Amino acid sequence: MMSEEWNLVLSRDDSAVEWRTSSYSGGGNDCVEVGFADAAPMVRDSKHRDGGVIRIEAVQWQEMLRAARAGALDLR
Numbered sequence: 001m002m003s004e005e006w007n008l009v010l011s012r013d014d015s016a017v018e019w020r021t022s023s024y025s026g027g028g029n030d031c032v033e034v035g036f037a038d039a040a041p042m043v044r045d046s047k048h049r050d051g052g053v054i055r056i057e058a059v060q061w062q063e064m065l066r067a068a069r070a071g072a073l074d075l076r
Contacts, residue, residue, distance in 0.1 A: 017042055017053075 017035035033049075035042045041061040044053040056064075067073050 019044070019049075021046060 017037050019033040019035040021031045021033050031046050032043050033046050035044075035053075037055075039058055041056045041058065042053045043056065045051055064073075
């Protein structure tokens with residue numbers, strides 16, 4: 001189960017981050033991008049790349065990945 005409290009940090013300093021999108025996104029800009037800076041996951045909107053990023057604690061990122069893989073985040 002994912003923790004209720006997230007320690008998110010909004011940041012605009014992503015110049016050294018190599019961003020990628022999921023292969024499931026179809027190559028469009030209707031997805032989020034993920035990158036890593038100093039082992040800290042960062043997420044940004046692919047349509048608004050200059051709009052800032054969200055830095056997520058590594059432990060919380062792992063919790064989210066486990067939940068997604070288990071289907072706990074499916075909207076269907």
